[in-house]
Ligand SMILES: [Zn+2]
């Protein structure tokens with residue numbers, strides 16, 4: 580799902596840049612990370628996961644481009 | 651030890667819950683799915699959801715293992 | 722005048738049902754609080770709205786729950 584009118588999925592968003600206006604309550608001391616992050620993620624591991632996903636889809640697109648070149 | 655104030659032992663409880671899992675009363679004609687499944691889940695979508703939970707927590711564990719390797 | 726008190730009202734919510742599924746269904750000793758849907762952002766992994774979210778419930782997948790208890794029928 581895309582977030583608000585950004586047209587981006589949360590996995591595609593840069594928490595620092597795209598949520599500059601957001602109060603980021605998950606960063607407050609004592610905040611329960613699991614209210615915001617599912618599967619045991621926190622902001623750090625979630626960011627790493629998103630970057631990894633992005634690079635993987637990038638690789639897949641490259642591979643596809645490579646294969647279609649020879650079709 | 652008894653569980654809560656029901657006066658039943660945990661072992662007896664296990665049997666009841668397991669019995670229900672085994673007999674799958676939600677499959678019986680006339681059963682209201684929403685008494686068993688929340689959020690509009692049914693047996694199939696619930697199973698898929700559980701697999702997603704497993705896969706995501708697994709990916710996070712792998713990611714964490716990978717990060718500590720390089721520390 | 723009789724004040725009707727729903728006996729269900731006193732029962733605590735069932736954590737299994739809150740998670741998504743309870744095999745005991747109507748036989749469960751705890752209250753099954755029906756909710757419409759899980760937040761799609763939370764399912765994706767992250768939703769900045771936390772408890773205030775209007776997109777759906779943030780259902781935590783707790784995996785160390787005690788087994789559900791059946792209702793004692795008198
Ligand atoms: Zn229950």
Ligand SMILES: [Zn+2]
Nearest residue numbers: 760768774776
């Ligand atoms: Zn949400």
